[in-house]
Amino acid sequence: MRKLAGLLILAGLILAMLNFHFILFDDQIKILPKSHFTLNNTFVDARGAKKVRLLLDPELAQAGFKDLLKEVAK
Numbered sequence: 001m002r003k004l005a006g007l008l009i010l011a012g013l014i015l016a017m018l019n020f021h022f023i024l025f026d027d028q029i030k031i032l033p034k035s036h037f038t039l040n041n042t043f044v045d046a047r048g049a050k051k052v053r054l055l056l057d058p059e060l061a062q063a064g065f066k067d068l069l070k071e072v073a074k
Contacts, residue, residue, distance in 0.1 A: 017042050021063060025072050035062040 021032040023044045034041075036059070046054055051069060054060055 021060065021065075023065075023068070028072070030068055030072065032060075032063050032065065032068055035059065 017039060018037050019034055021034055021041055021044055023030045023032060023046050026047050038059075041057065041059055044054065044060070054065060055069070057065070
């Protein structure tokens with residue numbers, strides 16, 4: 001039973017990594033749904049001046065990173 005619970009937790013973590021961007025801002029972490037089922041850009045560091053570089057990433061732009069920046073800036 002413990003193995004099954006561990007397997008279910010592991011499967012849930014893998015699915016979360018495939019479906020969401022976890023973006024670290026200066027004072028908070030935001031979760032943004034991915035536009036594609038992939039492991040690219042799962043954990044994103046958006047502290048400081050890196051935000052400008054991330055705006056140019058097509059995968060993050062398609063997922064709505066620009067709107068998320070507006071929300072965080074408020």
